Amino acid sequence: MRMQVKFLNGLNTIGGNVVSFTQGKTRLVMDFGVNFAPSETPTGDLLANGTLPDLPDLFTDVSSEYETTIFVSHLHLDHMGALKYLTKPIDVYMSQASADLYYVLTKLGIESAPYANIKVIDFEKPTSFGDFEVTFFETDHDARGAAAIRIRNGEHTVVHSGDVRLDGPHPERVNHWADVLRDENIDLLLLEGTEFSFDEANDIAHERxxxxxxxxxxxxxxxxxxxxxxxxxxxxxxxxxxxxxxxxxxxxxxxxxxxxxxxxxxxxxxxxxxxxxxxxxxxxxxxxxxxxxxxxxxxxxxxxxxxxxxxxxxxxxxxxxxxxxxxxxxxxxxxxxxxxLGVSGHATPDDLVALAQHISAKKTVTWHSFKPEKEAKALREVGLNVYLPTKGETLNY
The missing domain is CATH 3.40.50.10710 (Metallo-hydrolase/oxidoreductase)
Known part of the structure; x- marks a missing residue:
């Protein structure tokens, strides 16, 4: 039985990136965010205009053949903001630090997702979901509890980088998971590319x-x-x-x-x-x-x-x-x-290239960027195999 990797959102935007993994009756979805969505906009309109991922069974009364589980790499809105639109109970896994913060935000009324059944997944503890195994690795981003995520189906391995930086307080976290994954012959790396979104002239003009x-x-x-x-x-x-x-x-x-x-x-x-x-x-x-x-x-x-x-x-x-x-x-x-007086939570272009080179996946997808093709070009120039999927496209493994 083959694993299907479907790209649902976030291919040409900063944030809102959502990908699903299906095999048999099991479907894993990660992440589950939205970009800016005015609160008064009806859910149906957000589905129709593509703000929400094309998963109507999660947002309407449409039934589904799949047993779905959602995974959240960190607690920024562009990675978890769609939870509030769920219309049926769904298990949602995140790190302990993310879950602790989510509980407080819910208590304050900042977040409200009554159908999200929040569960904790410990770092570096492989957990089974149907034929899949999911592992969270602690990373460095401007959110406590942020994770990179590894997905295995027994034969193939995919890595979702989540949001990541290498000049933050904890680069050792990123170096650790990159070292682990380097030795695993990764089939597919989904790599964020936020900092490739901006013009080089602006990059030079502004101090990092x-x-x-x-x-x-x-x-x-x-x-x-x-x-x-x-x-x-x-x-x-x-x-x-x-x-x-x-x-x-x-x-x-x-x-x-x-x-x-x-x-x-x-x-x-x-x-x-x-x-x-x-x-x-x-x-x-x-x-x-x-x-x-x-x-x-x-x-x-x-x-x-x-x-x-x-x-x-x-x-x-x-x-x-x-x-x-x-x-x-x-x-x-x-x-x-x-x-x-802000700071980016995202790696520099040079650091992203170095990270992708270090992991050296068989295929790398660039997303979470206004200009994924710019990142793709940089990765190809150092000899990496890069693929730019279209929204709704499915890769089979």
Whole structure:
């Protein structure tokens, strides 16, 4: 019996990449995200326009012959955002750290997927699903608990890289799973290519920031400014939030979080977490750093533009989101400089090529990129066999 690998989404986009593996009556789906999808859009429309993967039996009352299991490599929306649209109970596997964060987000009402039966899969513990064996490997991305995933059917091996970087705090995690897989004669590597999406001119013009350099630059701003400092980070990047508070304290200021962020940080074991008390902050603004979520943007009205605003990969994430223009207009109208202090969670083009060379799969698919053909060209130039599938295409093994 053959394994079918079907590419359902994310071939020409950053995120929303979904692939299914079927053999017999067993179907594995990974990941399960969406790109930007306005909350008011009906599920049927999201299926019709391709925002949701072409798996109607999971989103409607259509029946299916398959026993389906979903796997989530990490807890970013573009890798798990479709869970809330499920219409029937489905087992959803993720790492322990991802499951812990998902529980908190659900408790806060940030996530709600009543049909997602969350289960934990331990790192490097092969687990059987029908004729398949699935193994999670801990990796480095800007989300705690992120994984690369190996899928075996007894004869062939496929690897889903997930989102990955090699200049983050834990490159040893990536090097470990790459070394393991190098020795396994991988049939197919599904490799993200986010950083190939951008023009070379822009790559040259902008310095490559890391989590470490972000903290250094943040410290410099704290030291050079006497104003209130406002930060807009992403609540799912737990390790960065912990580091931000440490940097704030090391520079003689106090950190204050909104209720949502404070609840998350306390739930994951962080201590000395304090919520915003506006009266206290207003009395001595230059002593504080406050975290501000877009939904509470107008809380900043009371400072009359007298603050420094640092966007740190929080929402709205980019210009594709209409709220980004609203944020920019608000800051402009209040004479506040918009300062981007973000860090990519994705490997550089050179690192991606080196990673693919190291694993040296029989065939590599480039996706999770606006320009997968650009990554494909770079991989071919170093002698790798690259395949660019079309949406809905199936490979048989």
């Amino acid at each position: 920031y890391t989590e470490m350099s972000l903290q250094q630059n943040f410290a410099q701003i704290l030291q050079s400014s006497e104003q209130l400092v406002v930060i807009n980070p992403y609540e799912r990047n737990i390790d960065r939030l912990v580091a931000l508070q440490a940097t704030v304290q090391a520079n003689g200021r106090e950190m204050r979080w909104d209720h949502q962020f404070a609840t998350i940080l306390l739930a994951v074991g962080m201590t000395d977490v304090k919520e915003i008390d506006w009266e206290t902050v207003l009395a001595q603004p230059g002593h504080y750093v406050i975290q501000n979520h877009f939904n509470q943007l107008h809380d900043l009205d009371q400072f009359n533009g007298d603050y420094v605003y640092l966007h740190m990969n929080g929402e709205p994430l980019g210009e594709y989101d209409p709220r980004f223009a609203e944020l920019s207009d608000y800051l402009t109208n209040n004479d506040v400089l918009f300062c981007s």
